[in-house]
Amino acid sequence: MAKKEGFLKKKKGDDGEQAGGGNGNGGDGSVNISHEEFLKGLNLDLSREYSAVISYRTYASQVQGQWRMELRQFFEAEIPDELGHAQLLADKIVALGGIPTTIPGPVKPAKDAKEMLRNSLEDEIETISRYVLRRRQAEALGHYGLAVEFDDLIRDESTHRDEIQMVLKRWDTG
Secondary structure: OOOOOOOOOOOOOOOOOOOOOOOOOOOOEEEEOOHHHHHHHHHHHHHHHHHHOOOOOOOHHHHOOOHHHHHHHHHHHHHHHHHHHHHHHHHHHHOOOOOOOOOOOOOOOOOHHHHHHHHHHHHHHHHHHHHHHHHHHHHHOOOHHHHHHHHHHHHHHHHHHHHHHHHHHHHHHH
């Protein structure tokens, strides 16, 4: 696939590190992003998928208390999904002419099970926001198949978010 250098220019002031790798939004609701900035955003997403794997693996090992076994299984069950997301992103980065990052994003430490769940919920919400934006960016750049694949990622992450919210709700009500 040919690079679309300068096809859509990034808005002045976007720094690429906000949720979504810069907002990439034109004032009229359009998406303004260069091919290089799109690759940078995909690499940010990839680094966050790596950190999700690390977080879930660490939380599964560290969780203690009366819900240890249930939460351990919950965290472990998320790992294959996050690895699948990382594989998709890495493959797409290469297909678009980029080099996938090998560096995970930050991992939030947690002192107890509830904090692990809250951290995971925050991460899922942030990921959904980035993926909604990334989907729009992919479509604006003419990567329609990738835009559809982001729909699947958004669905997966939304399901993860909903599951965590239900666990926290049950936790808070007893």
